[in-house]
Amino acid sequence: MQATTILPNFALQYMKLKFYKYQGAGNDFIIVDNRENEVDHRNPALIEGICNRRFGVGGDGMMFLQQKDGYDFEMVYYNSDGQPSSMCGNGGRCIVAFAKYLKVIDSETDFLAVDGPHYAKVSDSGDWVSLQMINVDVIKKDGEDYVLNTGSPHYVRLVDDLQNVDMYEEGRKVRYNDTYKAQGINVNFVEDEGDHLFVRTYERGVEDETYACGTGVTAVALAMAKYQNRTGEISTPVKVLGGNLNIRFKYDGEKYEDIFLEGPAKKVFEGELDLADFGY
């Protein structure tokens, strides 16, 4: 990384920031190697500007890979609105691929994220990641729909003809209703297509539909196991707008354990930002 310093008061000594762009099933992220703790990222306007798809790099979120005692690294995640958020599953898979690219890890890792420790495995090629998610033992009903937390809060609704649903419109009706508008929630619609699920997600903090949401497809797979009264070792292939993911887990009818979110995580490009372009 080039000499890049953002002083605590956000005045910049050097205006360049090296970044990497990754995507996992079309959920895309800007990642910065912050092992030297050179970047003070508590700056919502800067992160929102860099994530902007017209005036910035563009991304559903931005992450910083940092050193953490007792772990291979720490994942610090921001939504594209510039606010720190809860867990991002696809972001977690992408930052694991990035850690392998940096040679911070080899084929396995234990890292820390906002919802606690995570274990993950990455393929030799470095572009396929299996990420262990937190255990889940609470799943609530809201009418016919399901609400659960897989590291981030999710709402799950089973629908027909998902391809033709206006996710922006319908997602916002749930995300901004009286129950959820204060804390926010991610809204997933699912259609059972036989040998796989088709899932679309409206994401809090992006405030639009994304091409994939890792904690979202995980929530859907868990909720569908309950809905379909399936127990035991379950593997659920999921199609999303940006590709395919798989979720496997154990379910005894009450709690879900050994949950793994699996799929592609790829480096798209890397570059250098001139932070003066973002008002600094």
Ligand SMILES: N[C@@H](CCC[C@H](N)C(=O)O)C(=O)O
């Ligand atoms: N895209 C993510 C979820 C990111 C967090 C979410 N927007 C929230 O604020 O809850 C994923 O892959 O899980």
